[in-house]
Amino acid sequence: MHAFKYLRASSANDAAAAVAKNSEARYLAGGQSLVQAMKLRLSSPTDLIDLGAIKDLTGIKVDGSGVTIGAMTRHADVAGSADVKKAIPALAALAGMVGDRQVRNMGTLGGSLANSDPAADYPAAVLGLGATINTNKRKIAADDFFKGLFETALQPAELITSVTFPAAKRAAYVKFKNQASRFAIVGVFVADTGSGVRVAVTGAGPCAFRSKELEAALSKSFTVEAAAAVKVPDKGMNSDLHASAEYRAHLVTVMAKRAVQAALG
Amino acid sequence: MAMGAPLIGTSVLRKEDYRFLTGAGQYTDDISLPGQTYAVFVRSPHAHANIKSIKKDQALKKPGVLAVFTGEDLAAAKVGGLPCGWLITDVNGQPMKEPPHPCLAQGKARYVGDQVAVVIAESLHAARDGADAVQVDYEPLPSVVDTASAGKKGAPQLHENAPDNTCYVWAIGDKAAVDKAFAGAAHVTRLDLVNNRLIPNAIEPRAATGAYSRAEEAYTLYVSNQNPHVERLLMTAFVLGLPEHKVRVVAPDVGGGFGSKIYLYPEDVVVTWAAKQINRPVKWTADRSESFVSDAHGRDHVTIAELAMDKDGKFLAMRVHTTANIGAYLSTFAAAVPTILYATLLAGQYTTPLIYCEVTAVFSNTAPVDAYRGAGRPEATYVVERLVETAAREMKLDPAEIRRRNFIRSFPYQTPVALMYDTGDYDATLDGALKLADVAGYGKRKEDSIKRGKLRGLGYAAYIEACGIAPSAVAGSLGARAGLFEAGEVRVHPTGSVTVFTGSHSHGQGHETTFAQVVADRLGMAIENVDIVHGDTSKVLFGMGTYGSRSLAVGGTAIVMALDKIIAKGKKIAAHLLEASESDIEYDRGVFKVAGTDKQKMFGEVAFAAYVPHNYPHDKLEPGLNENAFYDPSNFTFPAGTYVCEVEVDPDTGKVTVDRFTAVDDFGKIVNPMIVEGQVHGGLTQGIGQALIEGCVYDKDSGQLLTGSFMDYSIPRADDVPSYKVDTRETPCTHNPLGVKGCGEAGAIGAPAALMNAITDALGVKDLPMPATPQTVWKALRAKKAA
Amino acid sequence: MGVKVSMTVNGKQVSSEVEERTLLVTLIREQLRLTGTHVGCDTAQCGACTIAMNGKAVKSCSMLAMQAEGADIMTIEGVAKPDGTLHPMQAAFKENHGLQCGFCTPGMVMNAIDFAKRHPNASEQEVREALDGNLCRCTGYHNIVKSIMAGSKAMAAGK
Secondary structure, three states, rough: OOOOOEEEEEOOHHHHHHHHHHOOEEOOOOOOHEEEEEEHHOOOOOEEEEEOOOOHHHOOOEEEEEEEEEEOEEEEHHOOOOHHHHHHHHHHHHHHHOOHHHHHHHHHHHHHHHHOOOOOOOOHHHHHHHOOOEEEEEEEHHHHEEOOOOOOOOOOOEEEEEEEEEEEOOOEEEEOOOOOOOOOEEEEEEEEOOOOOEEEEOOOOOOOOOOOHHHHHHHOOOOHHHOOOOOOOOOOOOOOOOOOHHHHHHHHHHHHHHHHHHOOO | OOOOOOOOOOOOOOHHHHHHHOOOEHHHHHOOOOEEEEEEEEEEEOOOOEEEEOOOOOHOOOOOOEEEEEEEHHHHHHOOOOOOOOOOOOOOOOOOOOOOOOOOOOOEEEOOOEEEEEEEEEHHHHHHHHHHHHHEEEEOOOOOHHHHHHOOOOOOOOOOOOOOHHEEEEEEEHHHHHHHHHHHOOEEEEEEEEOOEEOOOOOOOEEEEEEEEEEOOOEEEEEEEOOHHHHHHHHHHHOOOOOHHEEEEEEOOOOOOOOOOOOOOOOHHHHHHHHHOOOOOOEOOOOOOHHHHHEEOOOOOOEEEEEEEOOOOOOEEEEEOOOOOOOOOOOOOOOOOOOOHHHOOOOOOOOEEEEEEEEEEEEEEOOOEEOOOOOOOHHHHHHHHHHHHHHHHHOEEEEEHHHHHOOOOOOOEEEOOEEEEEOOOHHHHHHHHHOOOOOHHHHHHHHHHHHHOOOEEEEEEEOOOEEOOOOOHHHOOOOOOOOOOOEEEEEEOOOOOOOEEEOOOOOOHHHHHHHHHHHHHOOOOHHEEEEEOOOOOOOOOOOOOOOOHHHHHHHHHHHHHHHHHHHHHHHHHHHOOOOOOOEEEEEOOOEEEEEOOEEEEEEHHHHHHHOOOOOOOOOOOOOOOOOEEEEEEOOOOOEEEEEEEEEEEEEOOOEEEEEEEEEEEEEOOOOOOOHHEEEEHHHHHHHHHHHOOOOOOOOOOOOOOOOOOOOOOOOOOHHHHOOOOOEHHOOOOOOOOOOOOOOHHHHHHHHHHHHHHHHHHHOOOOOOOOOOOOOHHHHHHHHHHHH | OOEEEEEEEEOEEEEEOOOOOHHHHHHHHHHHOHHHHHHHOOOOOOOOEEEEEEEEEEEOOOOOOHHOOOOEEEOHOOOOOOOOOOOOHHHHHHHOOOOOOOOHHHHHHHHHHHHHHHHOOOOOHHHHOOOOOOOOOOOHHHHHHHHHHHHHHHHHHHO
């Protein structure tokens, strides 16, 4: 790890001000991706602004329309929250599938989204549920947030403060894990929102994306058979040692089928 | 008073556990020496490159950097290259090609991770910063990593004196007779097999700390290693040219080995040498990503295997051609693994009368390949048991029945590939496994799977292995450059407690318990009064270390021999104390008795007399009670068993689930069943890892290691494997006093074939490459559907 | 060299001067000399470095020492009773031969204790899944799973 300066921010404003001062500064959320990258010298920020002490960024609020989760809320807290389990069970279940137990005790919602790892789980829920990402500057619709490989709509120094997830009529997330990393080779989040069906896919592309083909089919008929009939094009899909684009495209359909089945209960 | 029930055969809880459970274990990196410095190695990012220059000055300017050394510095100091411990003779009678293996690259880097320089600094951070600042001017060269291509004409050449990258071509068996048998066979089964390259990944990464004392003119090396005496012998005699008595090697608690810590590695030499240069201890601990590129890898064979049978499925002959990738340099035992430890096992449990095997060992731009759990024997078992199961399918025979038709049943049995099996009962382990696995209920389970849209398959493997490689004289005639005995010392203290020193090394096997059981039982004393010491050349008289499942059969026997000497001397002392004839003294569980009388002396009384020799036969006997023994076995031991594996395959994703795994092994006599079961569980899991999960991949064009971390190379996790059903049968080894055979590698030897037999059964395909990852299985199913 | 960090480690208040880039595991091993917490990988997968922070299992190799400011840390050295009596989970590992080389063991035990507190009646499958973040190369997990199930029972029974 290269040397850097460390600052423990006491408020979101302080943190944002500190990052704004220096283009090589980075926010430190749970650190489960960033500290790893720094250890391997793949990332070398000059300054780290630790968000861990900012109380306002943590917590779960439920109202009639959905759930708002603070950016620094740990995955384990989302997974274990009785409120989230009741309001959006698929979201709690997804949080319980991120990384491993220890990672879930440290890793945060905001950190995961800001990093936008192509194989991360949370982006599938954000996109699948049509969530809103609240930052210190604005509200960003999920559909506008994920821009590419490790790339989001966040501007320099912009800080995610919370995410608002609208509740769905029924939803589920199913993932097929990479044997080694346990990240998603393909993960599919299916949500019947009441006003349409959203299908978000992670692991298969440079960042999470919605599958128009699956959404069209499932909007007509929210059934396993409808999902099974969709052949997802493999164009632009990731291809690596573990899974070719073709295999990933196939898995999108299989995981979608299973997600629909799970959503139907 | 004699002590209680025998300990041998009971599951005594482990003596070593308390320290490991409380964090008090002392692994190499846990040991900090005063004034220690930190070493970081600069490693080649290229698979093959000329090193045009190395500039140290920027690195030396970094704060905290103390020294930078390169291959030139080592050459100037006359530090030699690493030796290979086994010489294989080519089919043409020529010795194998042994290119130099410098501890730091000289002129050329030959694989990604080849160590090019070392930076030593006040802190690890400083050493890393320094390593980043070493400027190496590489001229990249074309590389070859692929086993099948490395030996071909025109492939990039690694070493000047090894044309076609060929280290040797070696053969065993009567080729003409085998060819003739094939010509007349009713059926021939042929398989093209790849035994995938594995990365051992003991959870403790390799580590080495060298220290030098000017006062004593002596070195100490703490190293995560399986055989400290061999490490010292190779390093002093062949590399550093130091007198052995001036070098102490300590292998403290070692966090798993699996073969990968047998060898003398370049880093061990460099930190030892450098400690004297800077006159401070030098510590190096591998990062996991460093382990991936620099630990010796395992397996990596490409094989064409054929089995000839008569119309009833009786095996007539076997013909095997194997190309073995040995990596860029010859590691310590590399030459023996694909030859002596592989081809000699091709008879398996069967009476196949004729076997011919030819092995070509090739250099490639990859990490050196050496022994990894099983070492040659998993590769042999994979060949034999994949062939046998495939033959059964082709001949429409029950796979158990074809094995029964060919089992060896008369012992001792001389195989056509050099080995002489002393004993075994293959029907017993096969029958036991079929029953324990509930093979009778398989049909119903398969129906259930089909109902759920899944595929189910059943596979067997009836493996044999040769453990405790021996005797030294025979091994020497086959090219071994070291002895293959073991040493033990029993030190009885004046009050009767015992410290035992063994040349075996425990890195998970539980010797501190198993060996103590043997000693306590033999002497008839409480196990609390026995301590086992290992892993320090300054304490243990000598040792060949732990590998090849040899510890109890060879190291344990050395201890038993020393115990017998203790008892023999004790009888002499007791005879004197009891005023009886030595021939009338009997020893029974802690008590020396005059036969047929009630006159007796306790073991402790005799020990006390030996150290406080007031009333003592000084004219005939030295005081003290301390004996050692060296044991050189007369033969290998031959553990064997049958494994039955049942898998379920999800045809939609290609994911294989190991639903049931049953192992029935014959390890001869068993000292601690709990520990033996644990060894089997671990071996099976590594075998399942090979078949299902693990595969080392180098990029064919760039020579980069694509599976260079746990993000891309997986070892099994808890939810990848089932709970196992294991049991044993017992035919005691005929040539060691304990009747033991060894159990450490069996699981890893037998599991891959059983698993691949089960998966190919489920898919209805003849062959499938390992590891059978979901994508591989999915592709195979799709290809089958298309066909 | 530059920043001060304070926390409670195994019940003792600890203050240390560290470089900002110091990992928590480095502080624990190198400065506090609590070497029972191990490092087995550099990609946060092996779990040998698992400790409890404020009662929750975390990987001490994946966080900066600074992130533990003010936290209550427990390492494997703090698990047994002061008189040396093993914690029920440690005892279960011993009784069920849940360890071989011992290197992954501290991390296994630290994760197992946290898991058992929250899931006292977990099934075998749940235990296996809870070990997602802990690698063992020796035991094949069979006896680790047995140990955790037995240790969970013993903890629930208040042993």
